Amino acid sequence: MTRPLDRPALPENFIALLTEHLGIPVPAEELSAEATLESLNMDSLALMELVVTAEEAFGIVLPDSALDLSPSATLGEAAKVFDEAT
Incomplete structure (x- = not known):
């Protein structure tokens, strides 16, 4: 599956966090x-697990804005919060 040129790519480390560390059963390319x-x-419980796992896996401390994420947040919004912490 190819991505349209105007569609932003998610950071590889964020995709790995979702698929490898949290076991999200969706192919990375999707x-x-x-x-x-x-x-x-x-x-919301899975979001807290995401925050804790990211902090442990990447040795970062996420900003309070990471705690403001809700299940309705997009992967792009979540990736931006994680990217700003690395």
Whole structure:
């Protein structure tokens, strides 16, 4: 599957976090910045797991804005929060 030129790519480390560390059962090439966390069946508890896993896996401390993410947030919005912390 090819990505249209105007569709932003998600950072590789964020995709790895979702697929490898959290075991999201979606092929990496199907993850898009427009998809919501909810569409991946991630509820608020899964979001907290995402934050803790990211901090442990990447040795970062996420800003308070990471805690403001909701299941309706897009992967692009979440990736931006994680990218700003690295």
